[in-house]
Amino acid sequence: MLLRHTTNKVKEREALTVNPAKTCQPIGAMYAALGIHGCLPHSHGSQGCCSYHRSTLTRHYKEPVMAATSSFTEGASVFGGQANLLNAINTIFSVYEPEIIAVHSTCLSETIGDDLGQIIAKAREDGKIPEGKHVIHASTPSYVGSHVTGYANMLEGIVKHFAMSTDEIKRQVNLLAGWVEPADMRELKRMMSVMGIKNVLLPDTSEVLDAPMTGKHEFYPKGGTTVPEIVSMGDSMFTLGLGEWATKSAAIKLENQCKVKFALTDLPIGISATDRFVMALAKAAGVSIPEAISSERGKLMDMITDMHQYFYGKRVALWGDPDQLLPLIEFLADIDMKPVYVVSGTPGKAFSKKAHEILAEKVPEAKIKNGATADMFLMHQWIKEEPVDLLIGNTYGKYIARDENIPFVRMGFPILDRVGHSYFPTLGYMGGIRILEKILGVLMDKMDADSPEESFELVM
């Protein structure tokens, strides 16, 4: 047993987190900033943070992740990090020539009380920010929320810095992407293009974190939302935010700053959430939903009806982020699976409430927990109490999967030990088909491995 100390005796914990189902804010800020074209993320804190975030993002995307750090030492921690950040800005613009530096704070700089806005203003005063270049910032203390919060905060920071309203309304819709894969961002753009909806997608990590091998390292890959696009968001017809945790604050900021009305909808994972997404988009843009979209929906429905027997009643344990988990458990419930255990390290009371609502009728027995001590250790203990047929979550699930011999579908962040997630979307109807393909694949693999020889099946 890999996790040999995990037993089925659940003890209430108040202080100790074991095998977390979240990580800290700054990595989310870094990921969001990578979705801006020509932007270099900058970590204002100890250099270990930046190193850890770059490593984790790199292991997940198998791509270069460029970011700088203020490299605090003890002195900076005592006297404040202003000198470090000013130096950093100067060095970065000299050497790496970004359009934008996106600075996020850390637990360290937050604890000592560095005021990023003030330091950046000072940098501008001192002439350290070249003409036409930008330094934007977000406050992302690691001891509040989770990586998702950091993503949301950076998104808000971006919007705050750039979005401007002029008198002229632009016939376009803003789409604020939650924390999804480059492939998903590309899929969102494809769907909007099929629907004929001009849009600004923010952020957009496609062609950034799935960049081609060309023999040349493009320090700023060709993808990412551009500055003029972000500026223009202030003139858009409407903003749609995908996922409350990741996009709500940016959507509100945009409304307050530029009077662009917004709606929040779930990440389009599975059938019901994608239905809502498509309808919200159609409404926002005042367009009809084209046949091509209905046809994709029909393909997903087709797989659901064809394969229903394999999904029906299967017990699933999931961990990850609220914005992903909510539509995902809804999807599973829609196809008659039973998401019985759901944990997320990301806090927010709305999560348990919504999850319970989704499952109230179909899976009343579901155990749902989020926030501190809602961790993978707890989920594993629940599994030890009563097993499940399937695990869905990030790579760390593999320890449980092997110990308990449970089929395992990797979804979420980080996925460190498989590839494909950055290339093939799980959003939208076609993404739903991919999710079901994966689920069926692992369930059937287990059936094929475990069935007695006489009931080994050729056909499904």
Place this chain on the structure above:
Amino acid sequence: MLLRHTTNKVKEREALTVNPAKTCQPIGAMYAALGIHGCLPHSHGSQGCCSYHRSTLTRHYKEPVMAATSSFTEGASVFGGQANLLNAINTIFSVYEPEIIAVHSTCLSETIGDDLGQIIAKAREDGKIPEGKHVIHASTPSYVGSHVTGYANMLEGIVKHFAMSTDEIKRQVNLLAGWVEPADMRELKRMMSVMGIKNVLLPDTSEVLDAPMTGKHEFYPKGGTTVPEIVSMGDSMFTLGLGEWATKSAAIKLENQCKVKFALTDLPIGISATDRFVMALAKAAGVSIPEAISSERGKLMDMITDMHQYFYGKRVALWGDPDQLLPLIEFLADIDMKPVYVVSGTPGKAFSKKAHEILAEKVPEAKIKNGATADMFLMHQWIKEEPVDLLIGNTYGKYIARDENIPFVRMGFPILDRVGHSYFPTLGYMGGIRILEKILGVLMDKMDADSPEESFELVM
């Protein structure tokens, strides 16, 4: 052991095929005909053929497969099937109202010598073919070639019946698709669209064999190459045939009939074959290759370079069809895998020759065999002699995979026990990424399952 009678003692066989790596012509003709819009395939022979083909295609695509049969009885076998076919044509046009009936023969009607052309002419004379409707045909004796041959013959039959040259050249390229999935056909169209190449894709089973669930059974789904499109192929600038076995005869027919020049290129599986495909298309259409295509290529190259260590030196056994196998083994060799055993039931001396050429330098030890008695039993015996790390082929490989505990990637026809193949392409650069994702997935799954606990890996 599921295949408990298979040993490592290979005996030369002349007459007995055991566990074939092919099936018979008519099913290929049926599949090709399904790629024409408004077409009902018709099997001229015993009704069992039609039943078997429909069942097998249905199990593969999980979709309705509509086709009719002449329902031969002993009388028809003695006196000829003319009456049956005439009746069938009459009934079909009355009840099912197709645009086209695509008749293919069977071993039975071929053995008794039915002349399809003559019978159809008679049907036309007798007024059994409504104005503007078509009955086309192909001779597909089951005892010649394989399912691939039947596909090729029906393709030729379609072109022969419809393609016409007028004086005006159409600025479009004909693409003759080999036997690939609906998803692949969609991907070919997408790639041509990215390259800005107007085209006629023949056949086109997308939106036919991956039709949406809508609550209504569309007897003739919206996909398929249309009659006007096929007619216009005679005026196209050029024809590109994908895969010699499946498309050569149709390409030649088109040239002879309409003077449209052609080139054959491999199915775009993997990097080198897709390179050739893209260049051949560019040349045929006189266009430059756009950056977007280079970028997709770069993504595939990126995965190859990133994941090379997991591919390197892995021994692979493959079975399937020549047009698929040749570019696939080239792809594997490109990424330093070792396709050591390759079998195809489909005959044609060119196959072994080409395969040996591809592998000459990198895998000189490869065993390659095709034609009668080149079957999965032989391949399994080779594996018993010296094992492999990976199997790639159709669903029947699962028996070997389980007996020998070898990772297994399903590719080819038929895939009866998994879904996804009809929705997600394996052609083109993005298809290459999917192939590699699958290969890596099964290799890593085995590593995760078999590794001692102390070397269980979190990251790849």
Place this chain on the structure above:
Amino acid sequence: MTDKKKNIKELPDSAAIIEEMVSKYPKKVAKKRAKAMVTNDPENKPEIQSNVRTVPGIITQRGCTYAGCKGVILGPTRDVINITHGPIGCGFYSWLTRRNQTKAGKGEENYIPYCFSTDMQDENIVFGGEAKLKQAIREAYEIFKPHSISIFSTCPVGLIGDDVHSVAREMKKELGITIFGFSCEGYRGVSQSAGHHIANNGVFTNVVGTEKPKRVGKFQINLMGEYNIGGDAFELERLFEEAGITLLSTFSGNSTIKSYAYAQSADLNLVMCHRSINYIAEMMEEKYGIPWVKINFIGAESTAKSLRKVAEFFDDAELTERVEKIVKREMSKVKKVSKEVRPDLEGKLAMLFVGGSRAHHYQDLFKELGITTISAGYEFAHRDDYEGREVIPNIKVDADTRNIEDIEVTRDDENFREDLVKKKQILEEKGYKFKEYSGMMSEMDKNSLVIDDISHWESEKLIEYFKPDVFCAGIKEKYAVQKMGVPLKQLHSYDYGGPYAGFEGAINFYRDMERMLNTRIWKMVDAPWKAEPEIVGSMNINI
């Protein structure tokens, strides 16, 4: 469209829908098809056209004689090398596709996962395929050393004049093992049914009785027409074993040639699928005096009834007690589940178009759930399967049927069971029914619609008209029916579920129906925006 809830007590006359279905056919076809559609009256069973040629072009469910012979009857037998003599397709398509589960002991033979074919080529068609067939048999023998090999003829074989029987005889002599052939070319007969008959003949002639009779248990039976789809036979084996009934041989599921060889040692033959296997039962009675009874292990009540019928035959107090104990225990389990699911399913409507007895048997399961069968029919049955064996003398034998040999069976004086003949007589006097089958119609509601060899067109019309809650058929029909929003249960393959036979099987079926008919996924088929007025935002992006 009928209103379901209202009409389940009394079905309307089906004339209108019959008219609608046939009206689109060419006249001659309409006339012919009309004869295959009847409105049922269980008290006064109407004559139905069946076992006649399929109308070409109609899109039929039917397969061929080879499929019936090799695929259905011989396929499930694991200790014989079944060589398909013909082009590769026939062997390929019948390779592992029928889910005949089999449980070979360690070291025992099991050729079921293998496909053997002569893979005939052009030159074999032109110059004859006998030499290749012989060589194939030799190679099969050299490599596998089987004790039995059988040969299945595909369409071209008969036409080119290959004599598989003489090849079999010759090779049997050469190799000294059991070898026999079947002239089951696909074009013979009008459906799989001919193949069943041919297979029955061959197995009876070449295998049954080739070993000495043996007495293993007190109550020896054969189970006939049970193909162990999805493990059905395993469930029945469990019941027989517990009851103390010795199952000598199953024709043919989880079966062996070796066990067929002494099948004449049975005291009673149980016939499950009447259509496919009654021939052997009949011939064994003629030759050995072994009586047969029609039983049905699909449905919990039917299973109980069938077990009791066997016990009644043997008339042994201990046996009867054991059977009653089993029935009581199992029925209580079954009842628990049916009680749980029946409220969700009661009043729903089913249609069954499949096979040669399944369309009948499965109605029992539906009945147990309160589901009404509004329409049903067989794919390849004969009139007796619809109307009951009493019509057999009146069935016209047409040319297609005449092509299938009715073999001459002579009494085996040495092994003839006079004791059983006597037993039968006594029981019959007490009202016990042997070789009785009253057909599907007698158990279907009045005014239900019975259709033989249904076409795709007809089934789509039927579905549109009746809007059934579940449709039972095969893989070819599955996805077309489901595209119409109606769940389809495959009764050839059970959709890779099962077992459905016996008590456990009934429970499985109940649960599957609960799953299929009570899910909300079918309600999600329509996109939600279809129900809404055209979406109009405050602004249109395109203006």
Place this chain on the structure above:
Amino acid sequence: MTDKKKNIKELPDSAAIIEEMVSKYPKKVAKKRAKAMVTNDPENKPEIQSNVRTVPGIITQRGCTYAGCKGVILGPTRDVINITHGPIGCGFYSWLTRRNQTKAGKGEENYIPYCFSTDMQDENIVFGGEAKLKQAIREAYEIFKPHSISIFSTCPVGLIGDDVHSVAREMKKELGITIFGFSCEGYRGVSQSAGHHIANNGVFTNVVGTEKPKRVGKFQINLMGEYNIGGDAFELERLFEEAGITLLSTFSGNSTIKSYAYAQSADLNLVMCHRSINYIAEMMEEKYGIPWVKINFIGAESTAKSLRKVAEFFDDAELTERVEKIVKREMSKVKKVSKEVRPDLEGKLAMLFVGGSRAHHYQDLFKELGITTISAGYEFAHRDDYEGREVIPNIKVDADTRNIEDIEVTRDDENFREDLVKKKQILEEKGYKFKEYSGMMSEMDKNSLVIDDISHWESEKLIEYFKPDVFCAGIKEKYAVQKMGVPLKQLHSYDYGGPYAGFEGAINFYRDMERMLNTRIWKMVDAPWKAEPEIVGSMNINI
């Protein structure tokens, strides 16, 4: 660009590329960075700036003190619950990401797959986190009943004034198990290196010598600075065992707190990674009189040399014979492989920028393959690791270093090994070198370029300039370097390969280099149409 083949014998002066690299920096930065780049002269080693603050914004490879303390040193120890006191990130990122393999016996403790954190929240920052830490320790104890718990401080901990050491003492008293803390806040020091030192201090103070010395074998050693990445330590354990040398404890790979506790029983300490572990070796010599030698098990020749050095120390004929036998056998295996692959690799160029000793050690493996290291540098080393221990007295101690406690060690009279002091003296007289490390530079070619704490910008320039065939660094560098068409070997994680230590490890490395440097995949990076003239067909579809 240099012409590889021509220049591998004699490298050019690197002044030009240094100039190119620093010219883009702001002046002050350029001045500072220039001091960290030197053209090597092994005979006359130049002074290199190292272990100084990283220039903010430079894009460094470096991590933090916490990473060095918890991630590197304590991480590989399986029988202790390592609680990260801080926000969740630090614990999360160091959870299983360093590939420290460990082999726990059945029933033994193994907490390595677990991540324990106090997951500090807002209110803990405001009101202090000691109470939560105490509670977390209690919960860890209640659930897991470990014998040891350690606490790692993250950035905010020191700032808000949490005293992890007093908490540790208090809880130790409360629970009666070993509990100790580390003040390894990320901002301390200038790199991971500070964390190593802090970890060394803590382990030495709290664990080493807490159990009675024991004598298990004739020749007892500790292996220090070997982290069992990819199973390196397993390979070495195999060699020691066969040689008859008792490995008491490894600091720290496949290691346990329990074994640290009696590590003072060793006769000799072997130091592998000089940078990360020399502190403990020094302190053990001071306290217990145990001498230490620098060894290197990366590279087959180095392994042989190191094994012989150990044998020489113990000066035992049988031991020497066993070691020689091992070396002979293993070297013949190694030679076979190197002979096979060397022709493909000879003359290729490597760069190594990683770690605190790996960038040096792996040059030995490259040398064995005929690959020239043209440029190298460390991520977090000190001047002695470049220039040799002889410069230690001359190293300026700056404020950042002064922050890290140099603990006062006093001689343990009871356990002091006078015998070893004597042995050392005698051996030294014979020329045997103790605590000697001459640094990376002495083994690098003249004119090779040595750069400390290389930045991303500098490494891209270097690659453009030298076009190396292989680049060694870490995960953050991997894909950027590879995007330039140069394969990168990760020397922290071995790219999930390995082991690379010892003889088998050398073979693995050779084969990996063969794979990486001899594949044609890099030649496929350019699309073939890039090399061709613009495609012009006979017709253009768009005209």
